[in-house]
Amino acid sequence: MKIVFAGTTPFSAFHLHLLIKSKNEVAAVLTQPDRKSGRGKNLKPSLVKTFSEKEGLQIIQPKSLKNNPEVIEVLKAISPDLILVVAYGLILPPEIISLPEFGCINVHASLLPRWRGAAPIERSILEGDSKGGITYMKMDEGLDTGPIMKLLPCPFVEDEDSETLEKKYQNLSKVELISFLENLAKGRVKEANQDSELATYAEKIERQETEIFWEQESAECIERKIRALFPKYGAFTFFGDKRIKVLKSMKAKVSHLLSPGELSASEDGTLCVGCQNNQSLRLQSLQIEGKKAVNAEDFIKGNTEKIFRIKKFSSSLEN
Numbered sequence: 001m002k003i004v005f006a007g008t009t010p011f012s013a014f015h016l017h018l019l020i021k022s023k024n025e026v027a028a029v030l031t032q033p034d035r036k037s038g039r040g041k042n043l044k045p046s047l048v049k050t051f052s053e054k055e056g057l058q059i060i061q062p063k064s065l066k067n068n069p070e071v072i073e074v075l076k077a078i079s080p081d082l083i084l085v086v087a088y089g090l091i092l093p094p095e096i097i098s099l100p101e102f103g104c105i106n107v108h109a110s111l112l113p114r115w116r117g118a119a120p121i122e123r124s125i126l127e128g129d130s131k132g133g134i135t136y137m138k139m140d141e142g143l144d145t146g147p148i149m150k151l152l153p154c155p156f157v158e159d160e161d162s163e164t165l166e167k168k169y170q171n172l173s174k175v176e177l178i179s180f181l182e183n184l185a186k187g188r189v190k191e192a193n194q195d196s197e198l199a200t201y202a203e204k205i206e207r208q209e210t211e212i213f214w215e216q217e218s219a220e221c222i223e224r225k226i227r228a229l230f231p232k233y234g235a236f237t238f239f240g241d242k243r244i245k246v247l248k249s250m251k252a253k254v255s256h257l258l259s260p261g262e263l264s265a266s267e268d269g270t271l272c273v274g275c276q277n278n279q280s281l282r283l284q285s286l287q288i289e290g291k292k293a294v295n296a297e298d299f300i301k302g303n304t305e306k307i308f309r310i311k312k313f314s315s316s317l318e319n
Contacts, residue, residue: 001081001102001185005048006030006088013047014170015086015107015177020055022178027078028058030071032089066093075099081185085139089118097139102184104139107177109169111151112137113199116144121162121169123202125228128220131155134169136180138191145199147191150180159250161227205233212237212246213315214260219279223249237261237313239288240306244313247293248285261312265304269297273313 002025005016012031019026029052037044045053052059062071072095075083083104085092097104110120112135117123124132133153140146152172156165183189210233212222226235226249234245258264258274265271271283287293300307 001025001181002027002079003181004028004030004075004078004080004083004100005086006083006090006092007048007086008032008046008089009087010047011109011166011170012086012088013051015084015173016048016051018173018177019084022181024178024181026055026057027080028060028074030060030062030088030090033061033063062090065090065096072096072099082181084181092139094141097141105149105184106135106137106139106144106146107173108135108137108144109166110202111135111153112144112148113194113196115202116199117202118204120202121165122205122228122233123200125156125160125162125165126224128224129156132165132169134172136177143201145194145196147193149184149189149191150176152176159227161230163231205229210235211316212313213317214273214275214313215315217276219251219275219281222275223251223281234287237315238318239303239313240310243289245287245289245293246283246285247287249281249283252280252282259312261314263307263310263312265300265307269295269300271296271300 003019004027005019007013007016008031016029029048031046031048034043034045036042049059060071060074062068065071075096076099080100082100082102085104086107092104108120110124111133115123131153133151135148136150137144138146138149154168154172180189210229212225212235226246229235230247234247236243236245238244252272257278258272258280260274260276262274263271272280273283274280283296285293285295286299294302
């Protein structure tokens with residue numbers, strides 16, 4: 001098939017790579033405009049763009065597809081059989097959705113209708129789900145409301161984070177995507193309407209959600225937050241006047257009677273912090289702003305005096 005690919009994230013780039021290796025023709029790539037990034041605020045292209053440039057693909061980077069006749073004319077001229085959308089981040093208007101013969105297929109990182117929306121991986125972990133998966137869905141004008149064409153379930157392990165889960169989902173597509181497209185071209189794929197009464201929504205992650213509030217959140221909720229936000233966002237707290245990300249943690253096997261935010265550091269490199277209701281977490285990996293990530297033992301070695309002087313992590317509500 002002649003396919004136009006639409007995607008922006010590393011998850012998208014993985015799927016584009018699968019397409020490139022297949023017998024399908026990638027006629028063009030839609031990806032979001034370059035964004036300012038880093039301390040210097042230099043423009044940085046998406047991984048999809050970088051990969052597409054290496055492959056010599058036609059790249060289209062509109063700020064919006066709504067009321068954009070130029071891009072629509074380009075797509076009409078290409079006349080794709082299919083538009084494959086993977087974490088693109090822009091809304092496709094009806095005139096684009098209806099353009100390809102086989103429609104627009106979205107690779108969505110949840111088992112629809114659960115977790116429609118922008119952050120399905122993070123929300124599934126935050127909510128404590130025990131399983132998830134990906135859905136190949138035929139797009140309509142709604143937000144992830146179109147017919148389901150294939151469901152690929154995936155169980156979660158206890159310490160699943162967004163990074164490990166995304167890799168699992170990539171492996172599902174590595175096995176299934178190209179054969180699915182072949183079956184679609186041959187008319188062998190059936191559609192099933194979603195039950196909207198079962199729908200939940202994965203709103204995008206807002207900055208205020210990434211902060212840890214030791215007094216207000218249970219150890220279980222904080223531990224899930226740390227896993228859900230790793231590595232893209234990083235759950236953060238304050239250590240004195242420094243912002244610090246907590247990258248890895250686990251529930252403390254032995255309960256430490258610590259007040260919320262209070263730190264306990266032992267000579268064997270164990271670092272615990274108090275949470276709501278006298279619960280505690282054992283911290284495994286941390287990153288002070290402007291420095292590299294370190295394990296708990298190295299964090300203690302590098303901050304022993306400060307730990308005993310400040311004694312706790314705090315939130316922006318206390319600072």
